[in-house]
Amino acid sequence: MRRDMDLVREILLFVEENIPDGEQVAVEISGRSAAEVNYHIKLLHEAEFIEAIDTSSSDGDDWIVQRLTWKGHDFAEAARSNVLWAKAKQLIVEKGSALTVDAIFAALKIVAVAAFTAAAT
DSSP states (O other), X not given: OOOOHHHHHHHXXXXXXXXXXXXXXXXXXTTOOHHHHHHHHHHHHHTTSEEEEEOOBTTBOOEEEEXXXXXXXXXXXXXXXXXXXXXXXXXXXXXXXXOOHHHHHHHHHHHHHHHHHHHHO
């Protein structure tokens, strides 16, 4: 399965909005299969964006999210705006780069500074 940065963003924003710290809640994202969501939760856990519990069984992967980490909060905050998210992804594609976490963070900073500068003038 391929990593989908849009789904990563959706999961982080969902967790931020819907999961009080310390509670264990299954994440469901509209239009996404449980397998896709669980795979990406596993990736987010491995990348230390979230804390999650692996409850997988012979039936397949199953992850329960507990909370966002500091890094997860930073990413969610940077990626919250749909406009900035779209501009950041467009900038990365135009530069011929891959949609990695580092590239997205860098692009989000660039478009956020540009938006701030434009608003200040």
